[in-house]
Amino acid sequence: MALFNRSRSLVGLDIGSAAIKLVELKERKKGAGWQIVSFGHEPLSPEAIVDGAIMDAGLVAETIKKLFADTRIKNSDVATSLSGHSVIIKRISLQEMDDAALAESIKWEAEQYIPFDIEEVSIDYQRLGSNADNTMDVLLAAVKKEKIADYTDVIKQAGRTPKLVDIDIFCVQNSYELNYDTPSASQIQGLVNVGASVTNIAVMQGAQPIFWRDISVGGNQYTEAIQKELSLSYEQAERLKKGQDVEGIPLSNATPIITSVSEEIGNEIQKTIDFFKATTIDAPVNRIMLSGGSARVLGFPQYLHERFDAPVEILDPLRNVEKGKDLDMDRLDDVAPALAVAVGLAIRYLGDKP
Numbered sequence: 001m002a003l004f005n006r007s008r009s010l011v012g013l014d015i016g017s018a019a020i021k022l023v024e025l026k027e028r029k030k031g032a033g034w035q036i037v038s039f040g041h042e043p044l045s046p047e048a049i050v051d052g053a054i055m056d057a058g059l060v061a062e063t064i065k066k067l068f069a070d071t072r073i074k075n076s077d078v079a080t081s082l083s084g085h086s087v088i089i090k091r092i093s094l095q096e097m098d099d100a101a102l103a104e105s106i107k108w109e110a111e112q113y114i115p116f117d118i119e120e121v122s123i124d125y126q127r128l129g130s131n132a133d134n135t136m137d138v139l140l141a142a143v144k145k146e147k148i149a150d151y152t153d154v155i156k157q158a159g160r161t162p163k164l165v166d167i168d169i170f171c172v173q174n175s176y177e178l179n180y181d182t183p184s185a186s187q188i189q190g191l192v193n194v195g196a197s198v199t200n201i202a203v204m205q206g207a208q209p210i211f212w213r214d215i216s217v218g219g220n221q222y223t224e225a226i227q228k229e230l231s232l233s234y235e236q237a238e239r240l241k242k243g244q245d246v247e248g249i250p251l252s253n254a255t256p257i258i259t260s261v262s263e264e265i266g267n268e269i270q271k272t273i274d275f276f277k278a279t280t281i282d283a284p285v286n287r288i289m290l291s292g293g294s295a296r297v298l299g300f301p302q303y304l305h306e307r308f309d310a311p312v313e314i315l316d317p318l319r320n321v322e323k324g325k326d327l328d329m330d331r332l333d334d335v336a337p338a339l340a341v342a343v344g345l346a347i348r349y350l351g352d353k354p
Contacts, residue, residue: 010079010163012345014171015060015151017049018196018219018293021335022067023342024075028322034178034347035322040067041335046220046234051197052084052147057154064158076160079345083168084198086147088114088121089212090140096130102138114142122148122165128208141167164348169193169200169212171344172291172315178347179319180289182207190285191315192269192304193340194292196220201269203276203285211276215268219294222261229257243298255298262303270307284310291315291340317343 014021022040027033042063048056068076090113097105106125111118121142128137143165152162172193183189185206193200197218203211219241226237230253236246240254273285288310290301295314305312317340323329 009075010077010346010348011073011075012342013064013078013080013155014342014345015049015080015154016195016293017044017052018046019043019338020060020063020067021339021342022071022073023339023346024071024073025321025343025346033320033322035324036318036327037324038071038073039327039332039339040071041338042067051216052086054150054154057157060154061157064155064160068160077163078155078160079164079166079348080151080155080162081166081168081171081341081345082143082147082151083200083214084216086144087167087214088142089167089169091128091210092138092140093131093135094138096134096136099127102127110140110142113140116142116144120144120146143167166345166348168341169202169214171341172200173202173209174344174347175291175317175340176289176315178321178343179316188281188283188286190273190288192288192290194218194265194290194294196293199265199269199292201272203280205281211280213272213275215272217265217268219297221264222258222294222297225257225261226254230254241297258298259303262297262300266303266307273308286310288312289315291317291337293338295337315340
């Protein structure tokens with residue numbers, strides 16, 4: 001199953017460890033952009049998917065079924081995506097060669113960069129451009145076949161057809177490119193997608209993504225720390241980390257806990273940025289675009305702004321997308337940052353390269 005292919009009539013299905021998100025878009029006439037037809041966001045029990053591994057396939061499948069029923073989406077063809085330890089993304093440099101030779105040699109070349117048995121992974125690649133020294137840059141992506149099977153099987157169990165498997169951070173890039181103007185070639189931007197258990201990071205120079213990394217931190221750390229320190233339920237901790245009221249619990253009790261976890265996550269992001277500077281370009285990040293279900297954790301955007309001395313903006317994956325008349329706009333505004341991956345999936349095309 002190709003990782004980069006696109007399809008005109010796919011529903012974007014983002015199976016996260018804290019929630020499952022669903023987006024259906026349609027192209028407007030004469031290339032006038034996109035319209036969101038329907039969306040769904042359904043919380044998932046924290047025991048259903050742990051560290052990216054599906055532990056309760058039945059519950060995940062039932063949640064997907066519920067989302068399709070609630071949104072009344074009839075299209076059963078879906079695109080989904082993956083991230084985490086089972087996903088490898090590399091920008092590699094190879095001797096210049098034509099497309100046929102690259103297709104022949106990519107598996108052998110990939111073996112040098114993939115820390116898994118090459119027979120255990122699905123590989124895809126994208127030529128990025130040629131260099132003056134007769135070399136070319138190639139984007140290489142590999143995902144463990146077992147991980148792909150786990151996610152596509154649960155989609156089939158829900159009565160839907162998985163047509164495409166992509167990678168989370170590429171979908172975030174798609175959402176960004178759909179909604180924002182291309183920055184200047186000298187501009188360094190960080191796309192930071194904070195999920196429940198994994199944070200996806202891409203660094204872009206102008207319009208060109210040049211560095212990717214997934215780190216195993218996310219919004220669950222806030223929830224678990226608040227639960228532990230204040231002896232609260234999962235639901236209460238989830239509300240507090242978003243700055244919402246919980247009866248009998250002053251928000252001030254949770255604030256220092258939230259700040260402490262923000263610092264932990266900030267440290268991991270800092271390590272990623274430092275590695276990027278040491279291996280790619282030693283340049284400051286000029287702007288951070290923040291997305292994901294944990295993008296609006298209390299004080300987190302401001303913390304990143306101060307930590308990295310750069311503007312931080314919540315990425316709106318529907319900024320340039322026309323809204324259908326029957327949508328619940330309050331709900332859509334509330335969950336929009338969490339829909340970046342699903343929107344990026346919903347604009348894929350089969351047979352085309354991003």
